[in-house]
Amino acid sequence: MHRLQVTKFWLTLYTILIIGFLIYLPIVLLIVFSFNDSKVMSLPWNGFTLRWYKIAFQRQDLLEALFNSLWVAVVVTIVSLILGTMAAQAMTRYRYRGRSIFTGYIAIPLVMPWLLLGIALLLFFNFVGIPLSLFTVILSHISFDVPLVAVIVAARLYQVDPSLEEAARDLGAGPIAAFRLVTLPIIAPALIAAAIFAFSWSFDAFVITHFVIGFDVTFPIWVWSALKFAKNRPIINAISSLIIVVEIFVIYLAERLRRGNDQAALF
Amino acid sequence: MTTYAMNMPYTQWRRKVQQYLGLTLNVFPPFIYLLLLFYAPMAILFIMSFWKSGFMSLEPAFTLENYRAFLSNPVHRRILINTFAIVTGVMILLVVIGYPIAYYLARMVHTYDTLIIFLLIIPVEINYLIRIYAWKIVLGPTGIINSFLMSIGLIEEPLKFLLYSRTAVMIVLIHEWLPYVVIPVYVALKGIPAEIVEAARDLGAGRWEVFRHIYLPLSLPGLFASFVLVYIPMLGEFAIPSIVGGPSGYMLGNIIESQFLAAGNWGIGSAIGFVLLFVTLVLVALVIKIAGLEKLM
Secondary structure (H helix, E strand, O other): OHHHHHHHHHHHHHHHHHHHHHHHHHHHHHHHHOOEOOOOOOOOOOOEOOHHHHHHHHOHHHHHHHHHHHHHHHHHHHHHHHHHHHHHHHHHOOOOOOHHHHHHHHHHHHOOOHHHHHHHHHHHHHHHOOOOOHHHHHHHHHHHHHHHHHHHHHHHHOOOOHHHHHHHHHOOOOHHHHHHHHHHHHHHHHHHHHHHHHHHHHHHOOHHHHHHOOOOOOHHHHHHHHOOOHHHHHHHHHHHHHHHHHHHHHHHHHHHHHHOOOOOOOO | OHHHHHHHHHHHHHHHHHHHHHHHHHHHHHHHHHHHHHHHHHHHHHHHOOOEEEOOEEEOOOOOHHHHHHHHOHHHHHHHHHHHHHHHHHHHHHHHHHHHHHHHHHHHOOOOHHHHHHHHHHHHOOOHHHHHHHHHHHHOOOOHHHHHHHHOOOOOOOOHHHOOOHHHHHHHHHHHHHHHHHHHHHHHHHOOOHHHHHHHHHOOOOHHHHHHHHHHHHHHHHHHHHHHHHHHHHHOOOHHHHHHHOHHHOOHHHHHHHHHHHHOOHHHHHHHHHHHHHHHHHHHHHHHHHHOHHHHO
């Protein structure tokens, strides 16, 4: 018993140190230094300021990039939610030959390196003659958000007893009414969680966007080009810190909804 | 009564038709979307890797020139080897660092494990570029580590190898992917019933034997899942080496990116891309063969 306690103590310390230093240290420092009254992000501490936040909000290019990212993510989320839920239904609600092939077909984009999808889509748009713009960005984001939504919603649908919907049908509900009145309320938390994850994947997507955006700018693309100039760093710190805080809040919400009763779903 | 019995076959028939209709309506939209905007582009990437390369364009042809140009370039070959070395090294480090955490969370903590898992998920959803960039504050010449070591007098000049190096790339890769290793292994370990472990203990198994014969084999599906989730995406990394890498941290992804967006040689870019795609498919097939598709979902 005593030995077990000792092991537990060391493993607790180890876990705290690894998560603290390898995962959180840079994020926390970024937020702290966004309030530092200095142009370089390093010690010494020169005093507290909100100056960088003020300057960030005066940058027209940054605001435009944020706005572009927001509306791209909204469109992507809506379309992905519809297509992804359809895929999830086909993965879980029907028995047919080729169901596991269909599941693989939907899930494979999730393990493909994004760089490859990026260059493949660039070649594709070039080949079929669609000029690169925010529109091609939307088309591209949907192709990785549909699998994401499908996997999250399917994980929930697996747990829903199909006889519930059948009971509704026996009582006279049509297929659409049965879905709307029985299945939809049960999977609603998963749908909201899927929407939040799909939104944040699209909002944060850099690698694919980098190849298919042409001359437009989204927030990650703005960060990528702003990183090249040292004078932008305090502004990147400030806007990043704000976005981190918003993202943490939103993920907390999504996780609460997604988990529901189970914890062992794929994230 | 009679009406009900007579209606049965018709209702059943109608349900059957609605089932097929519903299935078709659910299968086809996502099927066609991914066909057009995922599978077709991937096929085009493959086909065009044999085309003749112009500047920022490709002409139909069948040539192995792009592959030859890639493999005969010593710099490219070195980076190819470098990439696999970095990614394999990081994968091993991830398992070594992550497994104890997963074990701790799954088998030794009872109330706080979901909270800690949540703490691991948060950073994954924080903007990727921001997190890479944030490492400069830690590793840079005037960063936290160097300032600290200099202030306590351990070093006189900043450690140069911390930033713009292979070490930096590896540290940031570990930061990026650790949650994807810990969580699947945690889920696998959490699912092992306590009775099995107790039975083994009662039969005289020591801690090493319990690990060797119970925990390790039963957590293998989790390890396979993390391999697919981590090793393959890492092969295509280019943002991390561009931001913190410097020349010694250069990876395959950087060549592909520069061929497509700067050098304009789409042929070589596609050829390297297809090599990467091929490796990806082989690895996925291998893992599915060993572990089974269902276990990965």
